[in-house]
Amino acid sequence: MDLDGNITALDKVSVNVDTGNERRDRGPVYRSTLSNGMPVWTVAGYDEAIAALNDSRLSAAAMLAAGALDGGKLEPDLRDALLKGLTNSDPPDHTRLRRLVSSVFTARRVEAMRPWIARLTEDLIDGFAPGDRVELMTAFAEPLPILVISELLGIPEADRPRVRDWSRTIISGLGSPDFPVAAAVEFVDYLRDLIADRREHPDDALISGLIRARDERDALTANELTSTIFLMIVAGHDTTVSLIGNGVYLLMTQPDLAVRLREDAGRLPGAIEEFLRLESPVPTANMRAAVESFDLGDTRISAGDLVAIDLQAANRDSARFTDPARLDPARAQGRHLAFGHGIHFCLGAPLARLEGELAIGTLLRRFPGLRLAVPAAEMTWSQATFVHRPDALPLMLA
Ligand code: HEM
Numbered sequence: 039m040d041l042d043g044n045i046t047a048l049d050k051v052s053v054n055v056d057t058g059n060e061r062r063d064r065g066p067v068y069r070s071t072l073s074n075g076m077p078v079w080t081v082a083g084y085d086e087a088i089a090a091l092n093d094s095r096l097s098a099a100a101m102l103a104a105g106a107l108d109g110g111k112l113e114p115d116l117r118d119a120l121l122k123g124l125t126n127s128d129p130p131d132h133t134r135l136r137r138l139v140s141s142v143f144t145a146r147r148v149e150a151m152r153p154w155i156a157r158l159t160e161d162l163i164d165g166f167a168p169g170d171r172v173e174l175m176t177a178f179a180e181p182l183p184i185l186v187i188s189e190l191l192g193i194p195e196a197d198r199p200r201v202r203d204w205s206r207t208i209i210s211g212l213g214s215p216d217f218p219v220a221a222a223v224e225f226v227d228y229l230r231d232l233i234a235d236r237r238e239h240p241d242d243a244l245i246s247g248l249i250r251a252r253d254e255r256d257a258l259t260a261n262e263l264t265s266t267i268f269l270m271i272v273a274g275h276d277t278t279v280s281l282i283g284n285g286v287y288l289l290m291t292q293p294d295l296a297v298r299l300r301e302d303a304g305r306l307p308g309a310i311e312e313f314l315r316l317e318s319p320v321p322t323a324n325m326r327a328a329v330e331s332f333d334l335g336d337t338r339i340s341a342g343d344l345v346a347i348d349l350q351a352a353n354r355d356s357a358r359f360t361d362p363a364r365l366d367p368a369r370a371q372g373r374h375l376a377f378g379h380g381i382h383f384c385l386g387a388p389l390a391r392l393e394g395e396l397a398i399g400t401l402l403r404r405f406p407g408l409r410l411a412v413p414a415a416e417m418t419w420s421q422a423t424f425v426h427r428p429d430a431l432p433l434m435l436a
Contacts, residue, residue: 062351067337070346073423074109074215078325078344079337082351084358084375086335087323090347091379093334094128096326098382102126106325106344108217118261119226120208123269125324125382132381135258135266138251140385142190142244148388151186155393158185159400166404166435171411174431179282182397186389187274191267192236192243197228204228205272210422213325229264244270274386280319280427281310281394286401287417287428288313290410292365299367300402308367310394314353315374316365321350321426323378349375350426407436 066083081090090096099122101107107126108117124135141147162178172178180202188198204225211218233249240246245267251257258266289296289309299305328343339345353374354362360371377384384390401408411432418429 061348062355066335072106072213072344072346074106074213074217076104076106076109076344078106078346079334079339080346080348081334082348082355083335084352084355087347087349087352087375088379090326090334090345091323091375091382093332095328095330095332096345097128097329098126098324098326099128099131100327100329101325101344104327104342104344106327107212108219108222109213109215111217111219112222115261116222116226119229119264120222120268121265122261123265123267124385125269125273126265129381131262135262136381136385138248138257139244139266139270142247143385143389145388148392151389152392152396155182155186156396156400158182159396163400163404168405168407168436170435172433172435174286174433175279175283175428176430178397178401179279179286179427179431182282183275183278183393186278186393187271190244190274191270192241192245193232193271197232201225201228201271202275205268205276209272209276209424210420213423225268226264229267233263233267273384274389276425277319277386278390278393280317280425281313281390282397283427283431284317284319285310285313285394285398286408286433287410287414287431288317288365289398289402290408290433291414293409295365295367296402296408299399300406303399303403305367306395306399307391308369309365310391310398311374312365312367312369313394314376315359316353316363317426318350318353318374318376319426320376320378320424321348322423323347323349323375324382347375349378405435407434409434409436 061080062082064082066086067079067081070078070080072078081087102121107121112120124132127135159182162182166172184198184202193201204221207218207221208225232245236246236249248263248266252263295309299309325344325346328339328341328345331338331340353376356362358372377387411434420427420429
Protein backbone atom coordinates (compact mmCIF):
# COMPACT_ATOMS: atom_id res chain seq x y z
CA MET A 39 0.00 0.00 0.00
CA ASP A 40 1.32 3.50 -0.75
CA LEU A 41 1.21 6.47 1.61
CA ASP A 42 -2.16 7.65 0.37
CA GLY A 43 -3.67 4.35 1.37
CA ASN A 44 -4.07 3.09 -2.17
CA ILE A 45 -3.95 -0.65 -2.55
CA THR A 46 -1.85 -2.00 -5.35
CA ALA A 47 -1.44 -5.29 -7.19
CA LEU A 48 -4.88 -6.54 -6.24
CA ASP A 49 -4.95 -8.94 -9.16
CA LYS A 50 -2.10 -10.87 -7.56
CA VAL A 51 -4.24 -11.98 -4.67
CA SER A 52 -7.27 -12.57 -6.85
CA VAL A 53 -5.53 -15.18 -8.94
CA ASN A 54 -8.41 -17.61 -8.91
CA VAL A 55 -11.05 -15.01 -9.64
CA ASP A 56 -12.14 -14.25 -13.18
CA THR A 57 -12.19 -10.49 -12.93
CA GLY A 58 -13.58 -9.89 -16.40
CA ASN A 59 -10.23 -8.74 -17.84
CA GLU A 60 -9.98 -11.69 -20.21
CA ARG A 61 -13.54 -11.18 -21.36
CA ARG A 62 -13.02 -7.47 -22.03
CA ASP A 63 -9.92 -8.28 -24.08
CA ARG A 64 -12.31 -9.87 -26.59
CA GLY A 65 -13.71 -6.41 -27.37
CA PRO A 66 -16.38 -4.10 -25.94
CA VAL A 67 -19.17 -6.19 -27.54
CA TYR A 68 -18.49 -9.78 -28.63
CA ARG A 69 -20.36 -12.92 -29.60
CA SER A 70 -20.52 -15.80 -27.13
CA THR A 71 -22.80 -18.63 -26.02
CA LEU A 72 -24.81 -19.06 -22.82
CA SER A 73 -24.19 -22.25 -20.90
CA ASN A 74 -27.65 -23.40 -22.10
CA GLY A 75 -26.35 -23.15 -25.68
CA MET A 76 -28.19 -19.96 -26.72
CA PRO A 77 -26.06 -17.43 -28.67
CA VAL A 78 -25.66 -14.03 -27.01
CA TRP A 79 -23.86 -10.71 -27.49
CA THR A 80 -21.79 -9.94 -24.41
CA VAL A 81 -21.20 -6.26 -23.64
CA ALA A 82 -17.93 -5.80 -21.73
CA GLY A 83 -17.01 -2.12 -22.31
CA TYR A 84 -18.21 0.50 -19.82
CA ASP A 85 -19.59 3.00 -22.37
CA GLU A 86 -21.29 0.25 -24.36
CA ALA A 87 -22.78 -1.18 -21.13
CA ILE A 88 -24.28 2.22 -20.22
CA ALA A 89 -25.66 2.57 -23.76
CA ALA A 90 -27.21 -0.92 -23.63
CA LEU A 91 -28.72 -0.38 -20.17
CA ASN A 92 -30.32 2.85 -21.41
CA ASP A 93 -31.65 1.43 -24.69
CA SER A 94 -35.39 0.76 -24.86
CA ARG A 95 -34.84 -1.40 -27.97
CA LEU A 96 -33.42 -4.01 -25.61
CA SER A 97 -36.36 -5.69 -23.89
CA ALA A 98 -36.33 -7.76 -20.71
CA ALA A 99 -39.85 -9.10 -21.41
CA ALA A 100 -38.84 -10.32 -24.88
CA MET A 101 -35.78 -12.03 -23.37
CA LEU A 102 -37.97 -13.88 -20.86
CA ALA A 103 -40.40 -14.94 -23.59
CA ALA A 104 -37.47 -16.23 -25.68
CA GLY A 105 -36.62 -18.69 -22.88
CA ALA A 106 -33.16 -17.30 -22.15
CA LEU A 107 -33.50 -17.75 -18.38
CA ASP A 108 -35.28 -21.12 -18.17
CA GLY A 109 -34.02 -22.62 -21.43
CA GLY A 110 -37.69 -22.91 -22.46
CA LYS A 111 -38.26 -25.55 -19.77
CA LEU A 112 -41.09 -23.83 -17.87
CA GLU A 113 -44.56 -23.69 -19.38
CA PRO A 114 -45.53 -20.02 -19.92
CA ASP A 115 -47.90 -19.63 -16.95
CA LEU A 116 -45.36 -21.06 -14.50
CA ARG A 117 -42.55 -19.04 -16.10
CA ASP A 118 -44.56 -15.83 -15.67
CA ALA A 119 -45.60 -16.72 -12.10
CA LEU A 120 -41.94 -17.14 -11.16
CA LEU A 121 -39.97 -14.74 -13.35
CA LYS A 122 -42.21 -12.06 -14.83
CA GLY A 123 -41.67 -9.57 -11.94
CA LEU A 124 -40.44 -6.04 -12.57
CA THR A 125 -36.94 -7.01 -13.60
CA ASN A 126 -38.26 -8.98 -16.58
CA SER A 127 -40.86 -6.39 -17.62
CA ASP A 128 -40.68 -3.33 -19.86
CA PRO A 129 -42.56 -0.04 -19.48
CA PRO A 130 -45.43 0.55 -18.91
CA ASP A 131 -45.76 -2.70 -16.85
CA HIS A 132 -42.33 -2.14 -15.34
CA THR A 133 -43.17 1.43 -14.32
CA ARG A 134 -46.42 0.33 -12.67
CA LEU A 135 -44.79 -2.55 -10.74
CA ARG A 136 -41.77 -0.51 -9.69
CA ARG A 137 -43.99 2.21 -8.28
CA LEU A 138 -45.74 -0.37 -6.10
CA VAL A 139 -42.58 -1.44 -4.26
CA SER A 140 -40.25 1.52 -4.51
CA SER A 141 -41.59 3.42 -1.52
CA VAL A 142 -40.35 0.69 0.84
CA PHE A 143 -36.72 1.10 -0.25
CA THR A 144 -36.17 4.87 -0.30
CA ALA A 145 -32.92 6.09 1.28
CA ARG A 146 -34.87 7.65 4.17
CA ARG A 147 -36.89 4.53 5.00
CA VAL A 148 -33.81 2.35 4.73
CA GLU A 149 -31.79 4.66 7.01
CA ALA A 150 -34.56 4.27 9.59
CA MET A 151 -33.81 0.51 9.56
CA ARG A 152 -30.21 1.11 10.72
CA PRO A 153 -30.72 0.42 14.46
CA TRP A 154 -32.74 -2.70 13.75
CA ILE A 155 -30.20 -4.15 11.26
CA ALA A 156 -27.32 -3.15 13.57
CA ARG A 157 -28.95 -5.18 16.35
CA LEU A 158 -29.45 -8.22 14.10
CA THR A 159 -25.78 -7.98 13.12
CA GLU A 160 -24.55 -7.76 16.71
CA ASP A 161 -26.81 -10.68 17.70
CA LEU A 162 -25.32 -12.89 15.00
CA ILE A 163 -21.77 -11.92 15.93
CA ASP A 164 -22.52 -12.61 19.62
CA GLY A 165 -22.52 -16.28 18.59
CA PHE A 166 -18.81 -16.11 17.68
CA ALA A 167 -15.80 -16.06 20.04
CA PRO A 168 -12.12 -15.19 19.57
CA GLY A 169 -10.21 -18.34 18.61
CA ASP A 170 -13.16 -19.77 16.64
CA ARG A 171 -12.67 -20.87 13.06
CA VAL A 172 -15.85 -19.97 11.15
CA GLU A 173 -17.02 -20.43 7.60
CA LEU A 174 -18.23 -16.88 7.17
CA MET A 175 -20.59 -17.46 4.24
CA THR A 176 -22.85 -19.90 6.09
CA ALA A 177 -22.33 -18.49 9.59
CA PHE A 178 -22.81 -14.79 8.82
CA ALA A 179 -22.94 -13.57 5.21
CA GLU A 180 -26.00 -15.71 4.40
CA PRO A 181 -28.16 -15.45 7.55
CA LEU A 182 -28.12 -11.65 7.86
CA PRO A 183 -29.64 -10.65 4.48
CA ILE A 184 -32.23 -13.43 4.57
CA LEU A 185 -33.29 -12.27 8.05
CA VAL A 186 -33.66 -8.68 6.87
CA ILE A 187 -35.60 -9.38 3.67
CA SER A 188 -37.78 -12.02 5.37
CA GLU A 189 -38.84 -9.52 8.01
CA LEU A 190 -39.52 -6.83 5.40
CA LEU A 191 -41.61 -9.19 3.30
CA GLY A 192 -43.21 -11.17 6.12
CA ILE A 193 -41.80 -14.66 5.38
CA PRO A 194 -42.54 -16.89 8.41
CA GLU A 195 -39.44 -17.87 10.37
CA ALA A 196 -39.98 -21.62 9.96
CA ASP A 197 -40.09 -21.29 6.16
CA ARG A 198 -36.88 -19.31 5.74
CA PRO A 199 -34.43 -22.22 5.28
CA ARG A 200 -36.41 -23.77 2.42
CA VAL A 201 -37.12 -20.37 0.86
CA ARG A 202 -33.37 -19.73 0.90
CA ASP A 203 -32.65 -23.15 -0.66
CA TRP A 204 -35.23 -22.73 -3.45
CA SER A 205 -34.04 -19.24 -4.22
CA ARG A 206 -30.39 -20.30 -4.37
CA THR A 207 -31.14 -23.32 -6.56
CA ILE A 208 -33.17 -21.24 -9.00
CA ILE A 209 -30.72 -18.33 -9.19
CA SER A 210 -27.83 -20.72 -9.85
CA GLY A 211 -29.85 -22.42 -12.60
CA LEU A 212 -30.82 -19.27 -14.55
CA GLY A 213 -29.41 -19.46 -18.08
CA SER A 214 -27.90 -22.89 -17.40
CA PRO A 215 -28.56 -26.12 -19.37
CA ASP A 216 -30.36 -27.73 -16.44
CA PHE A 217 -32.83 -25.19 -15.17
CA PRO A 218 -34.27 -26.61 -11.90
CA VAL A 219 -37.93 -27.07 -12.90
CA ALA A 220 -38.90 -29.00 -9.74
CA ALA A 221 -37.66 -26.20 -7.46
CA ALA A 222 -39.56 -23.64 -9.58
CA VAL A 223 -42.83 -25.61 -9.25
CA GLU A 224 -42.40 -26.03 -5.49
CA PHE A 225 -41.51 -22.38 -4.94
CA VAL A 226 -44.47 -21.04 -6.93
CA ASP A 227 -46.83 -23.44 -5.06
CA TYR A 228 -45.37 -22.22 -1.79
CA LEU A 229 -45.80 -18.54 -2.76
CA ARG A 230 -49.42 -19.11 -3.80
CA ASP A 231 -50.15 -20.83 -0.45
CA LEU A 232 -48.42 -18.02 1.45
CA ILE A 233 -50.49 -15.42 -0.42
CA ALA A 234 -53.71 -17.31 0.40
CA ASP A 235 -52.70 -17.42 4.05
CA ARG A 236 -51.80 -13.71 4.15
CA ARG A 237 -55.16 -12.84 2.62
CA GLU A 238 -56.77 -14.50 5.64
CA HIS A 239 -54.25 -13.18 8.17
CA PRO A 240 -52.71 -9.92 6.89
CA ASP A 241 -49.74 -8.31 8.65
CA ASP A 242 -47.82 -5.03 8.21
CA ALA A 243 -45.18 -6.45 5.89
CA LEU A 244 -44.69 -5.98 2.13
CA ILE A 245 -46.42 -9.16 0.90
CA SER A 246 -49.67 -8.15 2.63
CA GLY A 247 -49.31 -4.67 1.11
CA LEU A 248 -48.93 -6.12 -2.40
CA ILE A 249 -51.96 -8.38 -1.86
CA ARG A 250 -54.00 -5.33 -0.87
CA ALA A 251 -52.78 -3.52 -3.99
CA ARG A 252 -54.01 -6.45 -6.09
CA ASP A 253 -57.33 -7.04 -4.33
CA GLU A 254 -58.38 -3.46 -3.71
CA ARG A 255 -56.95 -1.66 -6.75
CA ASP A 256 -56.26 -4.44 -9.27
CA ALA A 257 -52.78 -2.90 -9.44
CA LEU A 258 -51.04 -6.14 -10.47
CA THR A 259 -51.99 -9.57 -11.84
CA ALA A 260 -51.80 -12.82 -9.86
CA ASN A 261 -48.60 -13.83 -11.70
CA GLU A 262 -47.07 -10.39 -11.17
CA LEU A 263 -47.80 -10.77 -7.47
CA THR A 264 -45.95 -14.10 -7.13
CA SER A 265 -43.09 -13.07 -9.42
CA THR A 266 -42.59 -9.75 -7.65
CA ILE A 267 -42.39 -11.55 -4.30
CA PHE A 268 -39.95 -14.06 -5.81
CA LEU A 269 -37.82 -11.21 -7.16
CA MET A 270 -37.74 -9.40 -3.84
CA ILE A 271 -36.63 -12.60 -2.10
CA VAL A 272 -33.81 -13.48 -4.51
CA ALA A 273 -32.69 -9.96 -5.39
CA GLY A 274 -33.04 -8.93 -1.77
CA HIS A 275 -30.77 -11.47 -0.17
CA ASP A 276 -28.54 -13.53 -2.43
CA THR A 277 -26.81 -10.46 -3.83
CA THR A 278 -26.09 -8.98 -0.41
CA VAL A 279 -24.64 -12.30 0.74
CA SER A 280 -22.07 -11.85 -2.05
CA LEU A 281 -21.34 -8.23 -1.13
CA ILE A 282 -20.53 -9.25 2.46
CA GLY A 283 -18.47 -12.28 1.39
CA ASN A 284 -16.57 -10.45 -1.36
CA GLY A 285 -15.93 -7.42 0.85
CA VAL A 286 -14.53 -9.48 3.73
CA TYR A 287 -12.44 -11.50 1.26
CA LEU A 288 -10.94 -8.29 -0.19
CA LEU A 289 -10.18 -7.00 3.30
CA MET A 290 -8.54 -10.24 4.36
CA THR A 291 -6.22 -9.98 1.37
CA GLN A 292 -5.58 -6.28 2.13
CA PRO A 293 -4.88 -6.24 5.90
CA ASP A 294 -3.60 -2.64 5.86
CA LEU A 295 -6.93 -1.46 4.57
CA ALA A 296 -8.74 -3.41 7.30
CA VAL A 297 -6.66 -1.55 9.89
CA ARG A 298 -7.45 1.82 8.30
CA LEU A 299 -11.17 1.09 8.18
CA ARG A 300 -11.21 0.07 11.82
CA GLU A 301 -9.46 3.31 12.74
CA ASP A 302 -11.77 5.45 10.62
CA ALA A 303 -15.18 3.95 9.94
CA GLY A 304 -15.96 7.03 7.83
CA ARG A 305 -13.94 5.39 5.03
CA LEU A 306 -16.19 2.34 5.00
CA PRO A 307 -18.86 3.60 2.54
CA GLY A 308 -16.10 4.41 -0.01
CA ALA A 309 -14.59 0.95 0.52
CA ILE A 310 -18.01 -0.69 0.01
CA GLU A 311 -18.29 1.04 -3.39
CA GLU A 312 -14.90 -0.38 -4.34
CA PHE A 313 -15.88 -3.88 -3.16
CA LEU A 314 -18.96 -3.58 -5.37
CA ARG A 315 -16.90 -2.41 -8.33
CA LEU A 316 -14.00 -4.84 -8.02
CA GLU A 317 -15.87 -8.04 -7.14
CA SER A 318 -19.35 -7.22 -8.43
CA PRO A 319 -21.88 -9.54 -6.71
CA VAL A 320 -24.08 -9.68 -9.83
CA PRO A 321 -21.49 -10.22 -12.58
CA THR A 322 -23.99 -10.00 -15.44
CA ALA A 323 -27.12 -7.86 -15.62
CA ASN A 324 -30.38 -9.50 -16.47
CA MET A 325 -30.28 -10.34 -20.18
CA ARG A 326 -32.27 -8.40 -22.79
CA ALA A 327 -33.48 -9.25 -26.31
CA ALA A 328 -33.39 -6.74 -29.18
CA VAL A 329 -36.86 -5.84 -30.44
CA GLU A 330 -35.38 -4.08 -33.49
CA SER A 331 -31.98 -3.94 -35.20
CA PHE A 332 -29.53 -1.22 -34.14
CA ASP A 333 -25.82 -0.47 -33.65
CA LEU A 334 -24.32 -0.84 -30.19
CA GLY A 335 -20.95 0.90 -30.48
CA ASP A 336 -19.45 -0.63 -33.63
CA THR A 337 -21.53 -3.80 -33.45
CA ARG A 338 -24.74 -4.43 -35.38
CA ILE A 339 -27.35 -6.07 -33.13
CA SER A 340 -30.20 -7.73 -35.04
CA ALA A 341 -33.83 -7.93 -33.94
CA GLY A 342 -34.26 -11.04 -31.78
CA ASP A 343 -30.61 -11.20 -30.63
CA LEU A 344 -29.91 -11.74 -26.94
CA VAL A 345 -27.63 -9.27 -25.14
CA ALA A 346 -25.85 -9.87 -21.80
CA ILE A 347 -24.23 -6.90 -20.08
CA ASP A 348 -21.06 -7.94 -18.25
CA LEU A 349 -21.11 -5.55 -15.28
CA GLN A 350 -17.98 -7.07 -13.79
CA ALA A 351 -15.94 -6.48 -16.95
CA ALA A 352 -17.34 -2.96 -17.39
CA ASN A 353 -16.45 -2.16 -13.77
CA ARG A 354 -12.80 -2.86 -14.52
CA ASP A 355 -12.68 -1.07 -17.87
CA SER A 356 -9.42 0.93 -17.93
CA ALA A 357 -10.99 3.39 -20.37
CA ARG A 358 -13.26 4.44 -17.49
CA PHE A 359 -11.32 3.66 -14.29
CA THR A 360 -7.66 4.59 -13.87
CA ASP A 361 -5.68 1.55 -12.72
CA PRO A 362 -8.93 -0.41 -12.42
CA ALA A 363 -7.55 -3.38 -10.44
CA ARG A 364 -6.52 -1.08 -7.57
CA LEU A 365 -8.81 -0.92 -4.54
CA ASP A 366 -9.06 2.77 -3.71
CA PRO A 367 -11.76 3.76 -1.21
CA ALA A 368 -11.17 7.42 -2.08
CA ARG A 369 -11.74 6.86 -5.80
CA ALA A 370 -14.00 9.66 -6.94
CA GLN A 371 -14.23 8.54 -10.52
CA GLY A 372 -17.53 7.92 -12.20
CA ARG A 373 -20.12 5.44 -11.12
CA HIS A 374 -19.63 1.70 -11.06
CA LEU A 375 -22.33 -0.48 -12.59
CA ALA A 376 -22.66 -3.09 -9.83
CA PHE A 377 -26.28 -2.01 -9.24
CA GLY A 378 -27.00 -1.63 -12.96
CA HIS A 379 -28.10 1.62 -14.58
CA GLY A 380 -31.22 3.13 -16.10
CA ILE A 381 -34.82 2.12 -15.45
CA HIS A 382 -33.90 -1.23 -13.87
CA PHE A 383 -31.31 0.30 -11.51
CA CYS A 384 -31.32 -1.76 -8.31
CA LEU A 385 -34.22 -0.81 -6.12
CA GLY A 386 -32.48 -2.25 -3.07
CA ALA A 387 -29.18 -0.37 -3.43
CA PRO A 388 -29.62 1.74 -0.25
CA LEU A 389 -30.53 -1.39 1.74
CA ALA A 390 -27.64 -3.42 0.31
CA ARG A 391 -25.16 -0.63 1.10
CA LEU A 392 -26.46 -0.33 4.66
CA GLU A 393 -26.32 -4.10 5.26
CA GLY A 394 -22.82 -4.29 3.79
CA GLU A 395 -21.59 -1.39 5.90
CA LEU A 396 -23.06 -2.74 9.14
CA ALA A 397 -22.01 -6.35 8.53
CA ILE A 398 -18.42 -5.64 7.51
CA GLY A 399 -17.94 -2.72 9.93
CA THR A 400 -19.21 -4.67 12.93
CA LEU A 401 -17.13 -7.73 12.09
CA LEU A 402 -13.97 -5.62 11.83
CA ARG A 403 -14.69 -3.85 15.09
CA ARG A 404 -15.53 -6.97 17.09
CA PHE A 405 -12.65 -9.09 15.69
CA PRO A 406 -9.65 -6.83 15.03
CA GLY A 407 -7.36 -9.82 14.33
CA LEU A 408 -9.68 -11.50 11.83
CA ARG A 409 -7.77 -13.41 9.12
CA LEU A 410 -8.21 -15.96 6.35
CA ALA A 411 -7.86 -19.55 7.58
CA VAL A 412 -6.75 -20.80 4.14
CA PRO A 413 -4.49 -19.28 1.44
CA ALA A 414 -6.52 -16.96 -0.82
CA ALA A 415 -5.31 -18.83 -3.89
CA GLU A 416 -6.96 -22.04 -2.65
CA MET A 417 -10.44 -20.52 -2.49
CA THR A 418 -12.97 -21.43 -5.17
CA TRP A 419 -15.66 -19.12 -6.53
CA SER A 420 -19.21 -19.65 -7.73
CA GLN A 421 -19.46 -20.40 -11.45
CA ALA A 422 -23.15 -19.41 -11.77
CA THR A 423 -23.89 -16.75 -14.41
CA PHE A 424 -25.60 -14.33 -12.03
CA VAL A 425 -23.64 -14.99 -8.83
CA HIS A 426 -20.08 -13.93 -7.97
CA ARG A 427 -18.80 -14.91 -4.54
CA PRO A 428 -16.51 -17.39 -2.78
CA ASP A 429 -18.01 -20.85 -2.31
CA ALA A 430 -16.68 -20.70 1.24
CA LEU A 431 -14.76 -18.15 3.33
CA PRO A 432 -12.96 -19.88 6.24
CA LEU A 433 -11.75 -17.34 8.82
CA MET A 434 -9.92 -17.37 12.14
CA LEU A 435 -11.50 -14.99 14.62
CA ALA A 436 -9.25 -12.96 16.90
C1 HEM B 1 -25.10 -5.94 -3.09
C2 HEM B 1 -26.34 -6.24 -3.29
C3 HEM B 1 -27.06 -6.04 -4.58
C4 HEM B 1 -26.58 -5.98 -5.86
C5 HEM B 1 -25.14 -6.07 -6.32
C6 HEM B 1 -27.72 -5.81 -6.74
C7 HEM B 1 -27.63 -5.69 -8.11
C8 HEM B 1 -28.69 -5.41 -8.94
C9 HEM B 1 -28.59 -5.19 -10.35
C10 HEM B 1 -27.29 -5.25 -11.16
C11 HEM B 1 -29.82 -4.92 -10.81
C12 HEM B 1 -30.19 -4.50 -12.23
C13 HEM B 1 -30.39 -5.67 -13.12
C14 HEM B 1 -30.60 -5.27 -14.56
O1 HEM B 1 -30.64 -4.11 -14.97
O2 HEM B 1 -30.71 -6.19 -15.34
C15 HEM B 1 -30.72 -5.02 -9.69
C16 HEM B 1 -32.08 -4.86 -9.77
C17 HEM B 1 -32.92 -5.03 -8.69
N1 HEM B 1 -32.57 -5.21 -7.37
FE1 HEM B 1 -30.72 -5.38 -6.66
N2 HEM B 1 -28.86 -5.77 -5.98
C18 HEM B 1 -28.51 -5.91 -4.66
C19 HEM B 1 -29.34 -5.91 -3.56
C20 HEM B 1 -30.70 -5.77 -3.62
C21 HEM B 1 -31.55 -5.72 -2.47
C22 HEM B 1 -31.12 -5.77 -1.01
C23 HEM B 1 -32.81 -5.61 -2.93
C24 HEM B 1 -34.00 -5.48 -2.03
C25 HEM B 1 -35.09 -5.74 -2.12
C26 HEM B 1 -32.75 -5.58 -4.40
C27 HEM B 1 -33.81 -5.48 -5.26
C28 HEM B 1 -33.72 -5.30 -6.63
C29 HEM B 1 -34.87 -5.20 -7.50
C30 HEM B 1 -36.31 -5.25 -7.08
C31 HEM B 1 -34.37 -5.02 -8.80
C32 HEM B 1 -35.17 -4.86 -10.09
C33 HEM B 1 -35.37 -3.41 -10.39
C34 HEM B 1 -36.08 -3.18 -11.71
O3 HEM B 1 -36.09 -4.06 -12.57
O4 HEM B 1 -36.62 -2.08 -11.85
N3 HEM B 1 -31.45 -5.67 -4.78
N4 HEM B 1 -30.01 -5.30 -8.56
